[in-house]
Amino acid sequence: MEQQIFYAIGLMSGTSLDGLDICYTKFTRKESIWNFEILKCATLPYSSELENSLRNAIHISSEELLKLNSDYGFYLGEQVSEFISKHNIHDLDLIASHGHTIFHQPQKFFTLQIGDGRAIKSKTNKTVIYDFRSQDVILGGNGAPLVPVGDELLFSGFDACLNLGGFSNISLKRDGERIAFDICPVNILLNDFALQLGKKYDENGDLAKAGMIDEKLLDELNQLSFYSENHPKSLGIEWINDNILPLVQNQKVEDLLATFTEHSAVQIVKILNEYHVRSVLITGGGAYNNYLIEKIKAKTKTEIHIPEKEIIEYKEALIFAFMGVLRLLDLNNVLSSATGSSRDHSSGLIC
Known part of the structure; x- marks a missing residue:
């Protein structure tokens, strides 16, 4: 051919x-x-x-x-x-x-x-x-998610591909099949909280780093039923409005950023460890959030790959x-x- x-x-x-x-x-x-x-x-x-x-x-x-x-x-x-x-x-x-x-x-x-x-x-x-x-x-x-076909045919050198966009989603091989699903909200919430402080996004995760984790809120987030559902599954803004926003009360914005950054790291690492992912390619705007990436690295032995900017x-x-x-x-x-x-x-x- x-x-x-x-x-x-x-x-x-x-x-x-x-x-x-x-x-x-x-x-x-x-x-x-x-x-x-x-x-x-x-x-x-x-x-x-x-x-x-x-x-x-x-x-x-x-x-x-x-x-x-x-x-x-x-x-x-x-x-x-x-x-x-x-x-x-x-x-x-x-x-x-x-x-x-x-x-x-x-x-x-x-x-x-x-x-x-x-x-x-x-x-x-x-x-x-x-x-x-x-x-x-x-x-x-x-x-x-739709991008797994590209992960399968263009990026097969990695065990998994993780996108940190508005929502985080992952694509990986399991029993010879390419599976993929949304994990949790990331920038859709972090950017929204940063806007409340006059920033378009939390650069390097510095705002979150200055905040304190609200352990009660973190526990409520981690208990949401979506996280125990089997794949395939996906998230949308409606899910945020119904499940996340009612939990956000009068917390300090920096504390919300700290809590949701921790929440994202916990849910992402839970998947990396559960599926025994040896190497993962991380893309999307969240790849620039050094604080989030550090938290992910600290909680898993998975080899983290951050590719070139393009x-x-x-x-x-x-x-x-x-x-x-x-x-x-x-x-x-x-x-x-x-x-x-x-x-x-x-x-x-x-x-």
């Missing part, structure tokens, strides 16, 4: 609302072996107006949400069009867009990532693949680009062993 080459752009917007990640990647395939090279990447911070719109979208009317879906799609199209022009990109097979998650209730058979792919196409005139999660939910899955920050956008390539080839890009759906499948709307 001759080597095949594909060029793709992945767009990712996470629950922590750090901004829009754009990753332009070259993928090569020879027989069943895939390799990648990140060619260009960027994170575009959201304006305060757009950030607030996305943050509060869960509360707006259906009419306003439909408008935001289109508006955000046009925004994505404009941003990626400028990115293509700026970097003089000519080789491009597709744009794969994750969109921004507003609702995620797989138990009710729905999930919503806004950013209409047709609006992206109207601004770029390129093949666009989007809405990667809905099909899996319809097939009885969690619609998450992989830390753009692994998810990279893998959505890869999922787009797999979808274009009509190859499975969602693993039922990770999401709990009825079968592996090729997901994403193409326009």
